[in-house]
Amino acid sequence: MGVKERQGEFCPKCGGRMEEGECSFCGFRPGETEDAPDKGHCPGGYRTAVLAGLAAFALLLSLAMFLLVRGASSDGPGLRAAFSEFLEQFRGGREEDDGEDYVPSSSDEYYKKITDALRSDLSYRVRWLETDLERREGDASFYALYPELEGELPNRDSLNGLIAREALFYRDSCQLYLEQGYDSCHVQSFGYVTYMDEERLSIVYDERVYLNDRKFPGLFALNIDVRTGTVLKLQDLLVYDRELAECFRSRVAAQNGEELDKELWTDALLSQLLSSESGVAFYTPVGLELGFNYNGVNGRYGWVTATIKDYERFLQR
DSSP, X not given: OOOOXXXXXXXXXXXXXXXXXXXXXXXXXXXXXXXXXXXXXXXXXXXXXXXXXXXXXXXXXXXXXXXXXGGGGGOHHHXXXXXXHXXXXXXTGGGOSOSOOOOOOTTSSSOOSOOOOXXXXXXXXXXXXXXXXXXXXXXXXXXXXXXXXXXXXXXXXXXXXXXXXXXXXXXXXXXXXXHTTOSOEEEEEEEEEEEESSSEEEEEEEEEEEETTEEEEEEEEEEEETTTTEEOOGGGTBOOSHHHHHHHHHHHHHHHOOOOOTTTSOHHHHHHHHHSTTEEEEEOSSSEEEEEEOSSBTTBOSEEEEEETTGGGGBOO
């Protein structure tokens, strides 16, 4: 998993840098009362580790980045033109696919790509909000597209607050990376409603952090019990045992064409990753999509998921 934040260096609330006992971004001081976490949800763990890990990565590579990239920063017009072109592609990121519309179905062999599965026949509805921020210099930007719930739903306002907070989690992170010596930082957070009915709602955030020309992708999911208006905790969804790890390994091979080497990706490691804060699970019309973010695990960065159609046998009773 990611590099863990070190006490006294990174803020436990937002991941920002601590200076003289105070967060330089959110103003948090250790010992202050923090907002209570939402019921059934452990916020921020994996993504705070990502922030800390990327900050450490920035420190280690800052000299190299100065030598390789910073010399081009004196070319103001050329650099701004390059950023403008990048941002045009950046803001259209959610539309990056093979050009074919995908409508997931329960008859599909597996879930092919993250997409919306919206419905208009339920007691609640979804509308879309977006946040688009960019520094005047063009060297940093943040874009988020995320859902807001309307209609009859318990705890709707609290849920909408949580949905927005998760979508905007990385909003202030670029300041940290620019201070560490990076010439550019751009962040995307694309929200998808992958499943909705009168019992469950799944929202998936496809998150991408771009530092100069390097991309750090990640997935984060919220699963909501529509009947009670509470968030379902990942660790309480399934029994994360050897049988599930073996099932996941075989599904990854069959669906993604990627073999997870048993010596590197042991059953114990897979079980740990799937059930940890780096794990991700969400409902789709095809089945349960299960996976994890591998932020530095075995030297790799990214995420992997597989479709478990017969997931009921792994549910906690």
